[in-house]
Amino acid sequence: MQTDFLVIGSGIAGLTYALKVAEAKPDKRVTVITKAHSDETNTKYAQGGIAGVWDDENDSYQKHIEDTLIAGDGLCNEKIVEIVVKEGPERIREIIEWGAQFDKDPDGDYTLGKEGGHSVNRILHHKDVTGREMERALLLKIQSLPNITLITHCFVIDLITQHHLGYLVTKSTLDIQCYGVYVLNLESNEIEKIISKVTVLATGGNGQAYRTTTNPIIATGDGVAMVYRAKGRIENMEFIQFHPTALFQPGVSPSFLITEAVRGDGGILRNKFGEAFMERYDERKDLAPRDIVARAIDSEMKKNGTEHVYLDCRHMVVEKFIHHFPNIYEKCLSIGIDVTKDMIPVAPAAHYSCGGIKTDEFAKTSIRNLYACGECASTGLHGANRLASNSLLEAMVFGHRAYVHSIARLEELEALHPQSAAQADAMIPDWNAEGTREPKEMILITQSLKELQQIMSDYVGIVRTNVRLTRALKRLDLLYEETEDLYRSTKVSPQLCELRNLISVGYLIVKGAAFRKESRGLHFNTDYPEKSVLKENIIL
Structure with a gap:
């Protein structure tokens, strides 16, 4: 199959890009691939909202920039922060034009929420399902564009580069080029190749590397792992944001998210003794940035020997809460918790990856013809810790910027590309499955996944030590060897590919954490409790 623009992932970043190139180039083919249903994305699970300067009287670009920089703890790229904050409101207006509906007050003005780290109310929301509403609007919009093909249940295995043409490709290779991808068609169970002039990775996060996460089961770090295997640049993977308040339900995965907006509206965190403990950790109390709140909860749990703390909403106006x-x-009512009478048990859960595929201001990766946007990318916006509700904003801004850059370079990209389907087919080999057999025991995969999640949760969580990181790396090495042996000898399956990707992501998180000899933002190592004078990004 050949296409002009290939988008991997159907969340807000990928669909924003697809819509824009399809409208700008109606004579070109745009193909969107997703490995599950079209709406099964991290976007869908985003509750809180999207941050943007909307109230000119009380807010300003400078305030939003400063809040983002403070949360990022010295590692944000200030140029990127300014770009996102200043271009963000226009992107929000676009999605409103495309049909997304945000909550308004009786006067018809948008109601703006406030979350941890924000100095003013600036977050637009649709009740507590903002991401789902934005995803709905985008999917509806793409149905009106005949040159977009949306392919569901199609698993991308690897990027096609010169490596597959028989050339030696290393980290030092300067002109690595992406020609498309190999995919596993889950309906036919055949491995096919899709050749594209432009490829955009919008593959979301990697929360499934941890035992407890708010991410859906599809969040397996596929894009990051593929780029790493293709010798592209990966950055700051040690900065995994743990959402402070996931609903505590032992054995339930993914965890149900209790959005930060609940604390923005007055919810109070309490320990098992009923004490409001956040004032002991930060003057901003319950609205401190997420890294501070998550570590505070972790500290209270360890100090008191509990598996969770409580979020107290009993004093809030019930009609407003509902x-x-x-x-x-x-959700709370369904498990016997009446928020008007009972406190909600909550605990931190892996939520968002601030690092990822290193990109520039136009979402370009270190590999030619390949862009990345959304959670899989490291744009420089989040630094060491993401400010709440900046993620949906970032996804839209860089989906747009990737569109601007790739459209401007389309003639150049076409010149680098095989000129015909026959030429492409002759140039790029079919997938070689020779010597592989059907897997005999799925337990080899499922047990390895459990081991990986246990290793990451126990050794590479909210608080880290050198001993834990060394132990994690040794155990990941063994899992890697076992899984690669399985990959070489058995036929490819989505479960095996996801395990392989998660092991790569786990390795990158641990290596980044081991290289960072300080505590900054989301990375806290008790062996290096202070910040270093150097403000450097860890590039792998």
């Missing part, structure tokens, strides 16, 4: 957070209210 209006703003209907899904949270219903």
Whole structure:
């Protein structure tokens, strides 16, 4: 199969890009691939909202920039922060034009929420399902564009580069080029190749590397792992954001998220003694940035020997709570928690990857013809810790910027590309499955996944030590060897590919954490409790 623009992932970043190139180039083919249903993305699970300067009287670009820089703890790229903050409101207006609906007050003005790390109210939301509403609008919009093909249940295995043409490709190779991808068609169970002039990775996060996460089961770090295998640049993977308040339900995965907006509306964190403990950790109390709140909760749990703390909403106006957070209210009620009478048990869960595929201001990766946007990318916006509700904003801004850059370079990209389907087919080999057999025991994969998640949760969580990181690396090495042996000898399956990707992601997180000889933002190592004078990014 050949296409002009190939988008891997159907979340807000990928669909923003696809819509824009399809409208700008109606004579070109745009193909969007997703490994599950079209709406099964990290976008869908984003509850809180999207941050943007909307109230000119009380807010300003400078305030939003400063809040982002403070949260990023010295590692944000200030140029990128300024770009996202200043271009963000226009992107929000676009998605409103495309049909997304955000909550308004009786006067018809948008109601703006406030979350941890924000100095003013600036977050637009659709109750407590903002991501789902934005995803709905985008999917509806792409149906009106005949040159977009959306392929579901199609698993991308690897990027096609010169490596597959028989050339030696290393980290030092300057002109690595992406020609498309190999995919596993889950309906036919055949491995096919899709050749494209432009490839965009919008593959989301990697929360499934951890035992407890708010991410859906598809969040297996596929894009990051593929780029790493293709010798592209990966950055700052040690900065894994743990959301402070996931609903505590032992054995349930993914964890149900209790959005930070609940604390923005007045929810109070309490320990098992009923004490409001956040004032002991930060003057901003319950609205401190997420890294501080998550570490505070972790400290209280360890100090008191508990598996969770509580979020107290009993003092909040019940009608307002139900209006703003209907899904949270219903979810709690379904497991016997009445938020008007009971406190909600919460604990931190892996939530967001601030690092990822290193990109520039136009979402370009270190590999030619390959862009990355959304959570899989490291743009420089988040630094060492993401400011709440900046992720959906970033995804839209860089989906747009990737579109601007790739459209401007389309003639150049076409010149680098095989000129015909026959030429492409002759140039790029089919997938070689020779010597492989059907897997005999799925337990080899499922047990390795459990081991990986256990290793990452126990050794590479909210608080880290050198001993834990060394132990994690040794155990990951063994898992890697076992899984690569399995990969070489058996036929490819989505489960095996996801395990392989998660092991790569786990390795990158551990290596980044081991290289960072300091505590900064989301990375806290008790052997290096202070910040270093150097403010450097860890590039792998």
